Each structure stands twice: as structure tokens, then as C-alpha cells.
Amino acid sequence: MEIQLYQKNKHRILYDADHHAQITEHWFNTDWWQENQAIINEPDGGRGQAFFIKPDKGTELVLRHYRRGGLIARISQDHYLYTGLEQSRPWQEFRLTCQLAEMGLPVPRPVAAHLYRTGIGYQADLLTERLPGARPFSHYLENPDPHLWQATGQTLARFHRAGLNHSDLNANNILVNDSGSVWLIDFDRCQLEKKPDSHQQEWQKSNIERLKRSILKLTGLSVPPANWFSLVNSYEALLKDG
Template sequence: MATIRRDLGAGHHFLYDSAIIGEPSIDTFTHEYWQFQDKIVGHARGRGTTLFIEHDNHSWVLRHFQRGGLIGKLLSDQYVFLGVESSRPFEEFRLLSDMRKEGLNVPVPVAARIHRRGIIYRGDLITQRIPGSQDLHRVLCREPLEQNQWHAVGRALAAMHNCQVYHHDANIRNIMMDDKHAIWLIDFDRCRKRQGHQWKAGNLNRLLRSLLKEKEKNATFHWSMDEWQYCLDGYSSTARKA
């Protein structure tokens, strides 16, 4: 990976992997640019819209950083500027790069951008799309996971924790399974490396709460508490001991 940081002026800052993408421009991070070229092949809605792009034999995900909750109704996509490297897109790009070096199944970071105006900035991140993947919420609404697959989920979480990475929102929609049944973790906004071990149980409990919530919300959701133990068994088999 050849990571390059470039400051364009007028408050525009870029971070990108030159082995994957040529020098990006402001347009690279806009919906209009990709729509004009007919390169958008899909989208997903969460906090804002995430675009799926096919370009030069690459499959990319473009995400505009958007606030959620009550503060999102007030500030939408605006964040307080505390330094370029402290911006959310740059932090997530760097964290993904570090985890990839550790061999974790997380998205490959392609490019990040922020645009600063005074004390406010807005930002975007492009990552490589995980081929043939679906989030576990969608999978479990269709069919159950096998015991070894739940073990794999637990091992993926343990591998993340072994790198001392805290996931801010470790819910079932942020865990993906590809067409070879490999498990991937996504959405590392507001995630970071932390010292110690006491916080790791909270990450696991966040996943359990999301499973219980989806079980209650969905008429068909193939999961039970018995299968939670399979996940914990997989976690314990891989987690480094405190």
C-alpha cells in the first residue's frame, strides 16, 4: 500500500492508496460525478446514502459521513474540525489500513476526503466492496447459520479485539458473510484502538442486544440463545487471555 496525503487547498484534504486509485479529485467523492458516468450500480440507506460503484474493474463503496440521532437532525453531515488526522474519514482509513496489515477481514480503504470550512468539516470515505457479501441480518431473516459459522463470527470478533480495536457499533448489520462463508466486519466510524480488556465484553453484549432486538422485530429470524453460545465458543477459542 502506498498511502498518500494531499492537501488541495481551499480546505480540501485527501488520503488515498495510490496502488488502487489515481490521484482523486473533489468530484471523485460526489454522487453527480459517478451518476454522470453511469457507474452507480446500487445504494444502501442508513445515515444518509451509501453508493456502490463499478469503475475500471473495481467495486467500490462511497459513504458520506452523516450524523445520526437527534444531533443529526440539527447538524446533518457537519463535524467540528479538530485537525485533519483527527477527522472521522481519516481516522477510519488509517484504522482499516492497520487492521488489513494484521490480516483482519475488513474493507480495503481506497480514499478519504474532508472539506473544512472554518471550524466545521464534511467528509467521505471510499472502500473496496466485499464481493458476494450480505450482512448477517439479511442472512438470518432467510436461513439459520450453522454452528461452525457462528464460531467464525466469534473468531472474527476475537481477532479484532486481539488487535485492541474497539467497535463502536458491533451490531448484526455490521457483520458480513461473503459467498465463501467468510466473516467480515464493517463500519469502523468512531472506532479506535483501546488499551486493556474490560471494554471487550461490552462489544459482545452490543451484538447480543442487536440479535435480541431483531428477533423481536422480525417475524422470521433464524436465531436463538443456544446459538449465542456457539459465537462465544468461537470467541474464546481465539481471544488472547487478559
């Protein structure tokens, strides 16, 4: 990757020049993409909504606007306190995703991070490549095939062995493509911990418990589906091998 910085007025963009030679502020304006008839979908609402975009050249992209959740969203839905570019959420997520990609982990290719200054705060967006044919793991929770669950557990173990502490590991942040390959997305507020040993760390246990709660919520079950144990067993086996 050749990382470049673009600056214009209140806009700051960190982007991969190997992906596109120049990315400007227009790339983060959904009205601009709409005028160019390049938006593939309309988001269905909610926090973390994303647009799928098809530029004239190259692969399809995912444009995600940073939005707050919880009680603080009542005060400000998409403004964050500015304390410097490197401390901003899009910069940190972009750089972390680049690191994970360089480790050979299955993540979407990061394309650009955008920050727009608003007084003492900022608004932000992130562009990544869209994974062809990928659907959230949440679509497969009633799938009786244990192999997909095992592959998901093995993928999570790979990330945990690399030290990734995912702040929001849920069934919608795990993607499965047509070939059954498993990917992880959405690394906002995530971080790399010190490389773990063969004993499961508390943050790893917390990630897996968060995923279990997500599955219970989505399925409406009081106990995890039977294949949950296929996921956990394959996860623990690969984690210990590390």
C-alpha cells in the same frame, strides 16, 4: 500502500496511490458518478447509507458519507467541528483501517478519505473496496448452521486479540461472503486498545453485549437464538488461546 495527500480549494483527500494513481474530489460526488453511469445501487435511506460504484477500471467501491445519528442530527446531519486533519473522523478511520489491514485482519481495503471544509466545520466521506458477494450477518440470523456463527465468533476474537474496540458492533457491520468468510466494517470512532491478556476486558464484553442487543432487536426475540452460544463459545475459546 503508498499514502498520498491531495489538496484543492476546500477539499482534502488522503488516498492509497497503489490503488489509484490519482483520486480527486469528483470521486466523492454521487452526481458525477451518476453522470458516468457508474452507480450500481441507490441507497435505501437512513444513517450510514452507502453507494456501490463501478469505476471504468478496477474493483467496485463503496462510497459512504458521514452522517450524524441521535438528537444532534436534528441540529446538523453531516457537519462536524474541524480541529485538524489528523483529528478528523475520516482521517482516523482511514488510518485505523490501514492498520487493521496490515495486521492481516479481514477488513475491506481502504481507498480514500475525503474532507471538505465548511467554515469552522467539515463534511466527510470514505471510499473502500467492495467485498464481492458479501452480505450483512443480519441476513443469516435465522440460519440454523452453527458453523457460520462459530466463524463469526472466531473472527471477532481475532479483532479483540489485536485490541480493536469497535464502537458500533452490530449485525450489519459484520459481513459474510459467498465462501463463508467473515469480515468487519465501519470503524468510525473505533480505536485500538492496549493488547489484552487472556482475561476478557470490559470493552470486549461491551462489544459482545452490543452485538447481542442488535441481534435481539433484528429478530424480535427476547432471548438470543440458540446459535448465539456457538458464537460466544468459539469467541471465548480463541480469545483465551491468545
